[in-house]
Structure formats: structure tokens, C-alpha cells
Amino acid sequence: MNFTLTKEQEFVKQMVREFTINEVEPIAAEIDRTERFPMETVEKMAKYHMLGIPFATKYGGAGGDNLSYIIAIEEVSKACGTTGVILSGHTSLCVGPLDMFGTEEQKMKYMVPLAKGEKIGAFGLTEPNAGTDASEQQTTAILDGDNYILNGSKIFITNGGVAETFIIFAMTDKSKGTRGITAFIVEKSFEGFSVGKLEDKLGIRASSTTELVFTNCIVPKENMLGKEGKGFGIAMKTLDAGRIGIAAQALGIAEGALDEAVKYMKERKQFGKPLAAFQGLQWMVAELDVKIEAAKLLVYKAAANKDAGIPYTVEAARAKLFASEVAMEVTTKAVQIFGGYGYTKEYPVERMMRDAKITEIYEGTSQVQKMVIAGNLLK
């Protein structure tokens, strides 16, 4: 067993850390306050090949591995959870399924510009009545000559308002249940496609989370991703990989919050000595440090399994369950360490606490992760 990063992974980590300090951290509070999507950051990430890290260069990627990509999400999330989910949503949920299930033609047409970061991607599975139970898809896709006609709507779609390419799930045959779900590649410019309401959220406020509406939306037959009726499996496999990304986002948020708390403990004095001199707080940060390290090992292991081509469904579920709960605990305690200041927008820990909460919810709630883990134990 080897716990050492490769030279490539070390370099990626250093590069993303420098990028984060100069480009991400300085605007993190502002974009949270104004709910402004950081398009300039996305353009810079594209320039440095950060939007297609784990994909082959012939498909527009950087030719890297999955663990490097996970480390990149972790590093940007230390300063800004929003930027973390923009990167993760695009890479894992849109470019990922194209890489796993796309035909050569689909990869050339759609994956290349996405992996190069020339276009932003998104993934649409969730509907008003199909959340944790994703099998209850009500969006329909009816074959009409050379096209499918899509009708219905999707909600809570990350990158919804800024993406140009979407992976969309719809029922092609309602009578078959989950075996009647099919995946499609939908372009923003397709007739009948529109972006609906922008959500006003607790955290990750600068990420564009929207509704998508399909009104007789015309999707060419060749834009079917994978085979007809195989969409549910595609969605689940995509989410298995996506969960490692969200786990890395949670891990980064937790690390960022602990760094802030430690820095503050050395500066802030009460009763004539720095907070760092109080054993009650020393023990608090020691416990948080151990939990973060444990979360990191789970996240990296899931990513390493994916790189090694061995199963990672359960590993990803464990990593996301644990890392997201650690993120919630660390950020809450970081606010506690900061006291009244921590509750204000003068310091970043309240934002980190708000950003952390979503990691326990999206791409499968903590309860869903437990279903996956228990299902594996009790099968």
C-alpha cells in the first residue's frame, strides 16, 4: 500500500493551490454575497486544462488521473465551495458520462469542447417528484422520425444557467419503469429547451442552480447516450463517480475551515492568552484534524480505486457520507471557535458552514449513501 502522491499529483496540487490563492480565494466572499457566477474563474480554469483533468488528450482532456482531479476539487474547495461544485458538476456529471458511454462521434462533437473547457456542462436527473427516488422520472421522450421529443422539467440543476451541453434523463417507455429511462445529450440551443427559475440557496450561492424546461424539445436520435432503456444505469454510474467529487469538495471545505480556525486561535487573545493556549480548544481542533485525515483517506481511496479500474461504488458512498458529515462538523465548530465574529460575514467560516450543508444532500443524501453501504453488506 502506498500513501505517497505521484510527482504529477504533487505538481497538480501545487498548481491548483497557487491558482486558488490568487484567483479563487480573493473573490469567494463577493460571489457568495452577490450570487454572481464566476465566469472569469471558469475561463482561467479552462486555459490551464482544469476542466478535463482525468480525460484522454485525444478527447480534449489533460491526460491526467482521477486522483489528481479529486485533489484539484479539494484544493479549490478549501477557499470556495461554489468553485468546487462548478468543477465537479461539469467534469464528473457531464464530461464523465460522455467519456464512459459516448460513441466516438459523440465524444468528438461534445466531449472535446467540454473537456477543453470551451463549454460548460451539466446533468439533469432530479425532478420535482423524482429526488432520492430517481426512478420516478416524469419527463418523457417520444420517438418521432429521426428525433426524440422531450417534455417535462428538471430541478436543482448545477451549472443549469451557464451550461451549453446537458446530459438529460427521460422516460422512453413508462411501462418498463427504470428500464424505460434513457439518457440524451441536449444542447442549450435545441428548440423547445429553456432554463427556468434560478434557486436562491443557503450555500454555494454563486453556482448556477436552475430549473430546466422541455417543451416539445427536439433532440436528434443520434444524441441518445448509451442504449435506449439504459439511462438509469448510466445515471447511477455517473453519480458513483460524482460522489467522489462531492466528497472531495466536502473535504476541501473542512480543511479550509480548520485552517481558518487554527490561524484565528493563534491570533485571538482572551483572558490574557491566545485561544491556542486553551486545552479545551486544542482538543477540539485535534479531534477535527483526525476526522479530516480519515475523510481524506476514504476520498483518496475511492478515487484511487477508480484509477485502478476496480469497483468504487461502496467506496464512493462511504467517502461522501463521512466527508460531508465531517465538513458539517468542522465548519460548525470553526464558527464556534471564532465566537461572535464567526457568525458574521467578516470571516469566511459562516460561508463555509453554509456551503458544507449541501454536501450531505446532493448527489445522494447521507441516507442514500447508507442505503448503498447497507445494501452491499446485506446483499
Next chain:
Amino acid sequence: MNIVVCLKQVPDTNEVKIDPKTGTLIREGVPSIINPDDKNALEESLRLKDEHGAHVTVISMGPPQAEKALREALAMGADEAILVSDRAFAGADTLATSHALAATLSKLDYDVVFAGRQAIDGDTAQVGPEIAEHLNLAQITYVEKVDIIKGGLKVRRAWEDGYENIEVKTPVLLTAIKELNEPRYMNIKNIYDMFQNKEVKVWNATDIGADVALLGLKGSPTKVKKSMTKEPKGKGELVQLPANEAALYVVSKLKENHFI
């Protein structure tokens, strides 16, 4: 155009502490970085490459671990890297270092040699100009802007209170200051490509054909007599006033403390 960038791996002095007893740097656990001014020299060379086409070679004299700095330069977009490394170089002052680098350069084709103004660990600003002297090259220091013109370069050299525009024929040696540009980051695609397809060549004292008497400790006339650590000053007072009021305030303070 062939550009050779001289760069040095230095401890990140933002993170360095000084041992108060010995007066030396505590280097343990301090990250090593590309010297900031050298990074500006590299960035400008890469910009010239992007805009006009050029072959950019980075060279560094240092211990084996300096390979990391050269690898970082390759990941930023340099074409080739040479680490000049030999026990014979150990203990080199600026003069001995400049002899080693000049000897290395004499084995290479170049139109422009680009160095940083000075390194953050030694702060001497001597190595660049010394290399130019050994190689009989024109040199322009404190460079804050570079344009390519027919047969050479148009360079803006910074002064404390202004600048001068100089047109120069190549070959030439330039030294960069931080005002020159904003260095790019490593490119992630380059990181993978570089580790797979590019090597850092290692040249020793024999490879560069230098006179051994001019290298390392033997070739270093600099002797450190004594080093000391400045007493840390207390926090200053920051006063924001219009210039005339500020002057009066300073005078009143000087009087108050019986300096005038």
C-alpha cells in the same frame, strides 16, 4: 529565436525563520520555489515564444533537488531544461556561480539570456551582470518591458523615478523585475506531458568545460566575516493624512522624541 532563462531554486523566504543564535536560515521544512524575479524572466520568455515563436531553455546551477524547479518551468511551457550540478560547485558565491553558468551558456545557442534581477535568499543582483561580463554580452538590467524589433529588442529599463527605452542588438542578457509581467501557472496538461516526454538534462563540471579553479568554494573570493540578525522592531504607527499635514505630524513627533 533562442532564449535561455537562468533560474534559481530558493527557499520561500516568506516562510523562513532565522536561528537567533547562529544567525543562519532555518531551512528545514521550508518549501522551495522558483526565485520570483526568475519566474518573471521565464514568463516573458514564454510570452515571446507564444507571440513570436522561440525555443526556451531553462538552466539552473544547484543540487539534484533543484530539478523540481526546472520541472515546474517545463510545466509552465519551457521547451528544454538543464540542471548544472556537481560537487565541484558547492560553496559557490556569485562569482563562481556566474562562471559556471557562463560556461554552460557557451555550450548553448542563444539570442537572449534572461535572468531575474536578484534572488530572494542572497539579494545580491550580481549573477546576471557577471554572466554578461564573462560572455562579453550587452546587458540590460531592471527590465520592465520587452518588444521584438528588427535585429534585436526594444527594452524598457526601470529607474527609481522613471525609465529609459533602449534598443539593443542580440545577443543580449536581460534581468527581469516583477513589474515585467504576471507569471502564468503550470498547465495541468503540460504536467502530464512533461513527466512522460521530457527529461531534465544534468551537466557536470566536465560537461560545461569550465576551469575548475573558478568554481565552487575555490573560485569564491567572498568570505562571510560575521552575520547578525536585526532586532525586530515594534509595530509602527500608520497615519493617513494629506502630504503637508503628514510632514508637520512627522516633525512634531521627531521633536516630541528629542530627535530634532
